[in-house]
Amino acid sequence: MINSEKPSFYSHGSYGATLFDPRWREKRQRILQRDKNKCVICNAIENLHVHHRQYHFSKSLNRFKNPWEYSDSLLITLCESCHGRGHNKYTVPTKYIK
Numbered sequence: 755m756i757n758s759e760k761p762s763f764y765s766h767g768s769y770g771a772t773l774f775d776p777r778w779r780e781k782r783q784r785i786l787q788r789d790k791n792k793c794v795i796c797n798a799i800e801n802l803h804v805h806h807r808q809y810h811f812s813k814s815l816n817r818f819k820n821p822w823e824y825s826d827s828l829l830i831t832l833c834e835s836c837h838g839r840g841h842n843k844y845t846v847p848t849k850y851i852k
């Protein structure tokens with residue numbers, strides 16, 4: 755699912771440096787805790803991912819936001835299979851912001 759048109763965190767840090775960024779780790783932990791460490795769709799407790807419901811492209815910065823720069827309301831906890839299914843079914847909308 756690597757697509758050069760997508761931001762580098764398309765797979766939410768399963769590869770690349772963002773996984774190791776302490777800002778993302780902290781943000782991710784907060785989302786997982788908020789969602790009680792369960793997939794919000796099927797309640798699975800293993801292989802959890804934090805999914806972005808939107809991608810924001812900043813026109814002033816000329817780049818996508820970093821994964822940890824999104825508000826909590828745009829992030830949800832999904833297990834690997836619900837996450838993969840969601841991405842097959844829907845395209846995450848990209849919003850262009852200032």
Ligand SMILES: [Zn+2]
Nearest residue numbers: 766805806837
């Ligand atoms: Zn996702």
Ligand SMILES: [Zn+2]
Nearest residue numbers: 793796833836
């Ligand atoms: Zn699930």
